[in-house]
Amino acid sequence: MKILRRKRDGVEGDMTPMIDMTFQLIAFFMVLINFTEAETNERIRLPLSELAKPPDAPLDQPLTLQLTDEGTVLFAGEEVPVDGIGPYLLRERQVLESLNKKAADATVIIRADRSAKTGIVQEVIQACQDQQFEKFALRAKQEEAQEIPSGD
Template sequence: MRFKRHEEARSDGDLTPMIDVTFLLIAFFMVLINFTEADQNELIELPTSVLAKPPESPLEHPIFVQLTKNGTVILGGEEVPLSGLKPYMIRESEFLRLKNKSAADATVIIRADANAAMGKVQEVIKTCQDSKFEVFALRAEEDIN
């Protein structure tokens, strides 16, 4: 029998299975990582509903309006009082017009806190309607039972 002296000197364990498993784990966590958290706010606790299923296709022109339980709105990561919504919506509709779209093409996604007053939500809807927005989506969290 012939021994290769040179290679026999390193008696490493076989690294291949460990690297296989590690790459598998990395792939697993990479797939599951959620990058859409940028438009979700920790302050808001969404109401739950069994019917809340993630949409099949992403919305074309989503505009996020987040309403906290104190009645303030979060627009683009900034917490402002409800009166700050109107100039924001006017700006959004101007922006849509520059892109040859009307405000009716956009969807206003309302992420309101479960404990927010309904009147505040309706005021948000009214403010958006004044800027000619028509399509709304009330966001709820999926109820897992």
């Protein structure tokens, strides 16, 4: 007579490999996540450059101005026309001054759309200069590098 093994209720699979993999996946996504979306905007398609290297150290007193292809500036969550940016920059300068810093110490990061007009970018720079900002960083997206032979 055959002896029937009593089946246990609940099939016991080996969970260890699955949990290993799941933790690995979590670790992978956790490492790659970045929460810096506050300073980026989907509307702006940055120009490409093979030399655009991320800065080694975070900039001191960064101030991000985003310039759309329609010639408006996205700043602090608002969309303002280029000629109306002055009061905002003045406010930033006053904030810096209240922190005992000069506007010249701050770096203005310009994230301009690739098809924005250069003249408008220059107008933004000029508006910043009027508020004594001196350092500018033009932001570009990293592109696949092309080798140039060093011979010539």
